[in-house]
Amino acid sequence: MPVRQPMPTQPSDERAHNFNEVALGYTPEQAVSEAGRCIECKKPQCVKGCPVNIDIPAFIRSMKNSDFDGAIEKIKETNSLPAICGRVCPQETQCEMYCVLGKKEEPVAIGRLERFCADHEREKGVKTPQRTPSTGKRVAVVGSGPAGLAAASDLAKTGHEVTIFEALHAAGGVLIYGIPEFRLPKDIVQKEVDYIVQLGVDIKPDYVIGKIKTIDELKEEFDAIFIGTGAGLPNFMGIGGENLNGVYSANEFLTRVNLMKAYQFPKYDTPIKRGKRVIVVGGGNVAMDAARCALRLGAEEVSIVYRRSDDELPARREEIEHAKEEGIIFRLLTNPVKILGDENLMVTGAECIKMKLGEPDDSGRRRPQEIKGSEHVVDADIVIMAIGTSPNPLIFEGAGELEASKWGTIIVDESGMTSIEGVCAGGDVVTGAATVISAMGAGKLAAVTINEYLK
Numbered sequence: 001m002p003v004r005q006p007m008p009t010q011p012s013d014e015r016a017h018n019f020n021e022v023a024l025g026y027t028p029e030q031a032v033s034e035a036g037r038c039i040e041c042k043k044p045q046c047v048k049g050c051p052v053n054i055d056i057p058a059f060i061r062s063m064k065n066s067d068f069d070g071a072i073e074k075i076k077e078t079n080s081l082p083a084i085c086g087r088v089c090p091q092e093t094q095c096e097m098y099c100v101l102g103k104k105e106e107p108v109a110i111g112r113l114e115r116f117c118a119d120h121e122r123e124k125g126v127k128t129p130q131r132t133p134s135t136g137k138r139v140a141v142v143g144s145g146p147a148g149l150a151a152a153s154d155l156a157k158t159g160h161e162v163t164i165f166e167a168l169h170a171a172g173g174v175l176i177y178g179i180p181e182f183r184l185p186k187d188i189v190q191k192e193v194d195y196i197v198q199l200g201v202d203i204k205p206d207y208v209i210g211k212i213k214t215i216d217e218l219k220e221e222f223d224a225i226f227i228g229t230g231a232g233l234p235n236f237m238g239i240g241g242e243n244l245n246g247v248y249s250a251n252e253f254l255t256r257v258n259l260m261k262a263y264q265f266p267k268y269d270t271p272i273k274r275g276k277r278v279i280v281v282g283g284g285n286v287a288m289d290a291a292r293c294a295l296r297l298g299a300e301e302v303s304i305v306y307r308r309s310d311d312e313l314p315a316r317r318e319e320i321e322h323a324k325e326e327g328i329i330f331r332l333l334t335n336p337v338k339i340l341g342d343e344n345l346m347v348t349g350a351e352c353i354k355m356k357l358g359e360p361d362d363s364g365r366r367r368p369q370e371i372k373g374s375e376h377v378v379d380a381d382i383v384i385m386a387i388g389t390s391p392n393p394l395i396f397e398g399a400g401e402l403e404a405s406k407w408g409t410i411i412v413d414e415s416g417m418t419s420i421e422g423v424c425a426g427g428d429v430v431t432g433a434a435t436v437i438s439a440m441g442a443g444k445l446a447a448v449t450i451n452e453y454l455k
């Protein structure tokens with residue numbers, strides 16, 4: 001059995017200084033060879049791990065015969081964002097986790113094959129999709145992240161007239177403002193958004209629901225609504241010094257880098273502080289992205305400060321390894337207790353304390369406990385907080401009956417319907433911060449529910 005094809009990448013010493021994509025993608029030969037590893041199980045398990053139900057065995061079968069057009073056609077039957085998913089989905093805990101090869105050796109690289117097919121199609125020129133004749137029903141989608149885009153795409157394919165209302169000036173949600181260029185190039189996101197527009201979806205940017213119009217007002221104009229407004233409100237630790245100059249939320253920092261294009265300096269002179277010594281607090285994908293962006297903006301030292309150990313780091317292993325290769329320092333079992341500043345209120349560092357792991361908490365992870373007397377100072381001129389986000393409560397303004405949980409997430413039933421009839425919700429605004437593919441799965445489920453409702 002041939003071994004899993006490695007993903008070609010930019011060398012770490014080069015990529016640490018540029019925003020070009022880290023992973024370079026398979027060649028056609030590598031893609032066919034990797035597809036050839038699939039043993040075509042009689043009862044394939046991989047699809048079970050895909051929240052958008054891609055017919056994985058069928059697309060891989062086409063790839064074995066170098067029929068890349070047939071493969072992307074199959075993928076796009078259920079997934080309108082394959083170039084995105086092929087890049088950022090945590091396949092190791094989804095489709096690839098169920099691949100039977102994984103029991104004895106490495107699973108088939110399903111995500112990399114999906115990416116290859118999408119890139120192959122884009123390089124050739126994506127076929128304009130046929131529009132479905134209109135049902136005459138109008139659906140409003142609030143938010144253009146993966147949840148909103150997936151819902152809009154499926155609703156448009158059914159023939160409904162779909163309008164997306166997006167608060168920011170560009171569509172894509174976290175895909176456009178959060179995940180950095182070196183992991184997910186913005187022109188690729190734009191091309192996949194363009195495809196959804198070609199399906200007939202109208203996108204209204206700079207349109208904040210809860211301010212310009214409310215859910216109750218949209219109810220008057222539209223036959224059904226999908227809310228996919230994400231969880232973009234950053235959490236802070238509530239420690240001293242968080243209001244000092246030089247403390248960012250990861251969301252703000254990444255928005256300045258990506259959406260406001262600080263990564264294209266000097267073409268765009270985006271206001272952003274470029275630190276020499278940067279601390280990023282947190283251990284998830286967001287923390288890795290913020291740290292790697294700070295490095296690429298020219299920092300001399302960037303450290304991740306995380307209160308648990310390497311085993312508990314919630315980011316994808318691949319991202320952690322890439323960050324380490326690029327020279328990011330990991331200060332594990334460490335937690336900041338205070339951000340320090342000078343007389344001009346500029347950040348000078350963080351007072352941190354060492355931690356040890358105690359008994360497991362409700363989440364099953366071992367609870368971090370402070371080690372008294374281990375306080376120490378880490379010098380820094382920027383501190384970036386990447387410790388989680390919550391839904392923005394603005395969406396509830398003028399949304400009379402919309403029920404929320406105590407965490408501020410929208411409550412839905414198993415079909416994705418909220419407490420208001422005809423209004424569905426899904427993605428991070430329902431689950432709290434999760435993944436691109438789970439948001440897409442929720443958007444697709446809501447599209448099915450809305451179709452039923454509109455019948």
Ligand SMILES: Cc1cc2nc3c(=O)[nH]c(=O)nc-3n(C[C@H](O)[C@H](O)[C@H](O)COP(=O)(O)OP(=O)(O)OC[C@H]3O[C@@H](n4cnc5c(N)ncnc54)[C@H](O)[C@@H]3O)c2cc1C
Nearest residue numbers: 143145146147167173174209229230427428434435436439
């Ligand atoms: C930096 C970062 C890196 C990540 N990396 C990964 C990864 O590698 N893999 C992965 O699977 N997941 C990753 N995630 C998580 C993933 O991006 C999210 O789970 C996913 O984007 C959620 O999709 P969504 O559509 O629910 O919300 P979002 O993507 O947040 O989109 C919501 C959209 O709604 C808009 N909106 C909000 N309020 C309103 C309003 N009132 N009116 C109109 N529009 C509104 C927002 O502007 C936004 O465009 C990452 C997240 C971040 C922040």
